[in-house]
Amino acid sequence: MYKYTIIVILLISSLSGLFWRASAEEGPTLTATLDGQTPITKSIPADSQYVDVARITLTASVGDVYLKGIYLGTDIAGGLSNFTNIYIYDTYDSALVGTYPNLSENPNLVEFGSAIVIGNGNTPKTYLVKASLSSSATGNVRVGFSGFTFSTLATPTLVGVPIYGNVMTLPGTVVTPTPTPSPDTPVSTATPTPTTTPQPTASPSLMVTPTSLGFTSLSALGLSEGNTISAINSDDPDIYIVNDWGYKRLFLNPAIFNFYGHLGGFAKVKNIPSSTKAVLVTSGLFRNCETDDSKVYGLETTGEDTGMLHWINTSGTQAVADNPDFFKKVFCVNTKEFNWYSKGSDYTSVSQVPDYSR
Numbered sequence: 001m002y003k004y005t006i007i008v009i010l011l012i013s014s015l016s017g018l019f020w021r022a023s024a025e026e027g028p029t030l031t032a033t034l035d036g037q038t039p040i041t042k043s044i045p046a047d048s049q050y051v052d053v054a055r056i057t058l059t060a061s062v063g064d065v066y067l068k069g070i071y072l073g074t075d076i077a078g079g080l081s082n083f084t085n086i087y088i089y090d091t092y093d094s095a096l097v098g099t100y101p102n103l104s105e106n107p108n109l110v111e112f113g114s115a116i117v118i119g120n121g122n123t124p125k126t127y128l129v130k131a132s133l134s135s136s137a138t139g140n141v142r143v144g145f146s147g148f149t150f151s152t153l154a155t156p157t158l159v160g161v162p163i164y165g166n167v168m169t170l171p172g173t174v175v176t177p178t179p180t181p182s183p184d185t186p187v188s189t190a191t192p193t194p195t196t197t198p199q200p201t202a203s204p205s206l207m208v209t210p211t212s213l214g215f216t217s218l219s220a221l222g223l224s225e226g227n228t229i230s231a232i233n234s235d236d237p238d239i240y241i242v243n244d245w246g247y248k249r250l251f252l253n254p255a256i257f258n259f260y261g262h263l264g265g266f267a268k269v270k271n272i273p274s275s276t277k278a279v280l281v282t283s284g285l286f287r288n289c290e291t292d293d294s295k296v297y298g299l300e301t302t303g304e305d306t307g308m309l310h311w312i313n314t315s316g317t318q319a320v321a322d323n324p325d326f327f328k329k330v331f332c333v334n335t336k337e338f339n340w341y342s343k344g345s346d347y348t349s350v351s352q353v354p355d356y357s358r
Contacts, residue, residue, distance in 0.1 A: 054165025073146025113224025210246025
């Protein structure tokens with residue numbers, strides 16, 4: 001009798017230990033908070049591009065979190081329609097981690113090429129959210145993160161999600177009323193003006209885009225955003241970096257490439273076939289993201305390894321009218337690279353930016 005009692009007691013103790021051990025080994029927690037430098041409530045002028053709308057910090061506790069993607073959202077239904085593009089930057093190195101809309105079935109899901117690890121407790125990530133307004137933007141809206149995806153089966157516990165920045169007041173459509181004639185105003189009968197046959201306007205030349213060259217996605221090419229590439233078995237020694245939209249930018253000089261040590265140097269450059277390189281269109285549009293300068297510059301090459309930058313002094317609306325892919329083609333540079341270039345006179349149109357080819 002006593003033997004069975006002891007066995008039962010030991011069994012209960014063992015089960016209790018498992019229970020408390022399981023309780024202690026709970027999954028990680030991901031907490032979202034607004035960063036102290038998040039933009040204050042403000043009004044955004046019409047045609048504004050690359051406006052800071054939120055800074056959001058993600059902190060992991062209990063364990064590491066493996067972040068695969070971020071759902072962008074707003075505090076009002078349909079609020080994302082106020083923006084032509086939204087950009088998410090890692091504030092640590094000013095790297096662009098994703099854009100809205102994307103080419104997936106969920107255009108508001110910004111997915112990363114590989115999981116981003118948010119370490120337990122002491123390595124939070126802060127993301128800067130920037131937005132470009134659509135021509136119909138109106139109302140008051142807060143932009144932020146509505147959810148996440150993860151690369152692990154265990155989903156972390158979320159705290160503070162959804163999270164949005166402060167209120168941004170968007171410009172509304174200004175309707176100019178049509179004057180109504182007063183009853184006392186005599187109505188004159190105008191002599192009809194002969195109609196003229198409209199003259200056809202010249203069609204713009206076809207614009208070369210990655211899609212027009214057969215590009216579908218970086219993953220289809222075995223690449224991911226931020227990869228550095230060079231053509232194998234080619235006379236072209238140039239090194240480029242690629243973005244999700246199928247555009248690539250040139251590192252004009254080896255000194256410039258060395259300004260970006262986090263890319264891993266020449267050992268991390270992927271050698272790709274010339275045919276793959278050909279469908280990735282070269283862009284010469286740069287912006288200093290390290291200083292958060294909203295100005296976009298065009299690169300003019302002045303020699304084999306030299307060049308100068310020209311500020312593209314035009315509105316965002318006009319830039320997109322001139323080149324619908326304008327903001328998809330803008331690459332971030334750091335201050336070292338920006339200062340490396342000499343500066344030329346302003347461009348007044350995107351069309352003035354020279355194409356680079358070798």
